[in-house]
Amino acid sequence: MHIYGSLALRKCSSFNSIQQSLTERNKHQMFASITFQEAEQEIRLVIGVDEEVRKLEGNLRTIQAVLDDAEKRQLKEEAVKLWLKRLKDVSYEMDDVLDEWNTAMIKSEIEKQEKAESSPILKKVCSFIPSSSCCFRQFKKLGLRHGIAHKIKELSENLDELRKESDRFGFRIYLNRDTEAVARPKTTSLIDVSKICGRDKERNELVSNLLGKGSQEEKSPHVISLIGMGGMGKTTLAQLAYNDVDVQAHFETLIWVCVSNPFDQIRVAKAIIESIVDQPPDNTELQNLVNRICDLIRGKKFFLVLDDVWSEKPNDWEPLVLALKCGAQGSRILITTCKEGVAKMVNSAYTINLDVLSDEDSWLICSLVASVDKDDEQLGKLGRGLANKCKGLPLAAKILGSVMGGQRSRQKWKNILDSNLWELEDVQNGVLGPLLYSYNELSSAIKQCFLYCANFPKNYLFSRNELVYQWMAQGYSGSKYDMEDMGERHFEKLVMHSFFQDFEKDDNDDDKIIRCKMHDIVHDFALTMTTNECFTIDVDKVLGIELKSARHLTLELKKKTQFPVSIYNAKNLRTLFFRDSSIVFPLDLFQHLTCLRSLNLEYSAFEKNFQMKWKN
Known part of the structure; x- marks a missing residue:
């Protein structure tokens, strides 16, 4: 029941006055059905x-x-x-x-x-x-x-x-963000080299750096970092280097530890000791463990791989690095991580940023895993088309190859090629899983900034400033006093988590990133996480979308297309982009879309339409 009008204007000081006001209104037949109790309830609600x-x-x-x-x-x-x-x-x-x-x-x-x-x-x-x-x-x-x-x-x-x-x-409240509901897979140093394709350049670069003769001036221990988004092949490259014959002969002690998340100093220290002496230590005190590590590697040239490192906290790293300084000159530590911040935290002397594979290398991996002759003329064309869908991500090629191996026929491969790759559960869960780990490392505000990128098309050249302003408009950048600075920090955080690539930098501003792109599979992941929120539609798809739940919408309407008035139903829309569209749309559109926070008319005929109507 609603109460309007003069009831509030009278500012009744008691419920007797309220009742009197209601009696007066009843005479005018405005609120005949409102009872005293209902009026009291409504007044309390409004006040x-x-x-x-x-x-x-x-x-x-x-x-x-x-x-x-x-x-x-x-x-x-x-x-x-x-x-x-x-x-x-x-x-x-x-x-x-x-x-x-x-x-x-x-x-x-x-x-x-x-x-x-x-x-x-x-x-x-x-x-x-x-x-x-x-x-x-x-x-x-x-x-x-x-x-x-x-x-x-x-x-x-x-x-x-x-x-x-x-x-x-039974949800848990995480005071420590490092805790994960899904356990990270553990890795080992073992690898079947015969099933590895590509990465020859990076492999040679890494091995050469590992075998380089250490000078007295070089930092000890000498840390090398492999950086790349999930599924890029960091662990595989580390395994190749670890098992290289020359590397095995060059170092006196080789150690492999899967660090994973969360970072546990005691577990990592015990794993280092066990890798050297082939048995777990009895002691569980960190001080005794680091002393033991120091004794075991003192004066020896060692090679330590710390795979899958996530923690950027110096306090996690400091006790271990102090113990590792006991090793001989020329010792090497190799760290694999998705986060550029980790490489900076450990003061890496050398970093290798992994890029995507070529389409040919992707096909080699698919054919190898699928046990198909890469020169098979019947399946080769389809296979290459499927491999190209992996966009150079080794993990995607490996998982797709296993799917192809289980459905080895021309028609089945064609069905996969014609379908959305992410409809295949094995592919989706396998490829998007590593990205989920990186995503879960982000704060809620930065997650929102990342997911907002799903509004842009694949292979889009993001402008740093454009993104920051869009995030500000959506309210993702904190208080009104430092919104732009906070947006800049959010952008840097996404860069450090390997969610962006193909950087363009400003030579005159300390190599500041001004433009970048997003890997197609990262973009697919963002779309997966924004189902029923972000839509890109043309006039043929409008009717098939639940516009009530849409929050961000991109319209791709071609010339001479009538504006779809069904967009009026998108009452909750916060973002509206027009792309590659010369369509003239009605000026009363924004009277219906009252929740809009971001509007991009760069490619629309809105300005021309507005100017024509203004003249008339």
Whole structure:
């Protein structure tokens, strides 16, 4: 039941006054069905809207505390995925309501200032003669406040239900972000060299650096870092170097440790000792363990591989590196990581950034794993087409090759080629898994920045400034006082997590990255994580999309195409991009899309259309 109009204007001080006001309204047949109890309930709701806003924000923060766990479990548990979608919907709705509320408060302040600046005579006249416009403004304020109060009440009920469901799921609140719901796979130094293709250049570069003669001036220990996104083949390259005949002969002691996540100093220290003496140490005190490492490698030239390092905390690294300094000059430590920040933290003397494989090398891997002759004329053309879908990612080629090997016929390969590669569960889970680990390392705000990149087409040349401004418009960059600086930090963090590639740098500004691209498979991953939120459509696809849930939309409408008015139903849209479109669209569009925060008309005919209508 809604209460409007003069009830608030009268500012009743007691419920007797409220009841009297209701009686007067009943005479005018405005609120004949409202009871005294209903009126009391509505008044309390409207008056308490400020407190409800604060409660809603607190309730959301409570639920967001379990978001890390939910996001890590969503790919394994369908129920969690559905719960997470509902939470995101409510979060968006809450954001919109708070925007509406804050906008109303700002407008109210502006009106107060304008009223204060009016002439004293006008103020006196208004104080004695209530104008219809003043009454209308008060009526409008009450209506807005009442509408927001009901929206907040409904959202609070939805949040409360989600909170109860989160309890049933047994979500954990992660105070330590390193904890993961999905265990990282462990690696070993063993490898079948006959099944490895490509990376000859990087392999030779790495081996040459490992065998280089150490000078007295070189840092000890000499650290080399292999950096690349998940699935790029860092571990494989480290295994190739570790098993190289010359490398094996060059060092007195070789050690392989899979560090993984979280970084456990004691476990890593024990693994180093066990790798040297072939038995686990009894001691569990870190001090005793590092002393033991120092004794075992003292004066020896060792080669240590620390595979899959994630921690950027100097405190995790410092005790170990102090012990490792006991080794002889010329010792080497090789670290593999997805994060450039790790390479900086360990003061790498040399870094190798892994790039994608060539299409030919991708096909060699696919054919090798599928046990198919790479020169097979019947399957070769289809096979190369499939291998090209891997976009040079070795892990993708390996997994696709296993799928191809299990479906070895021309027709089945053609079916795979014609389908969306990510519809294949084995491929999706295998390739996107390593990216999920990197994604889970990000804070909630940086996750939002990364996922926003799904709005842009594949192979898009991102402008650093464009991205930062878009994130600012969406509210992903913190408080209004440092939004641009925070956006810059978010960009750097995504770069350091290997989510961007193909950098263009400014030679005049300390090699600052100004433009970059995103690997197609990383883009596919972002799209997977934004299902039912981000859409790219043309006029033929509009009817097949649930526009109510759409938050970000890109329109690709060709010339002479009539503007699809179904877009009006996308009431919750926050981003609207027009790409490669010369279509003229109606100017009343933005009266329907009231939640828009970002609008890109770079490729549209909007400006021309607006100018023509303005002249008329």
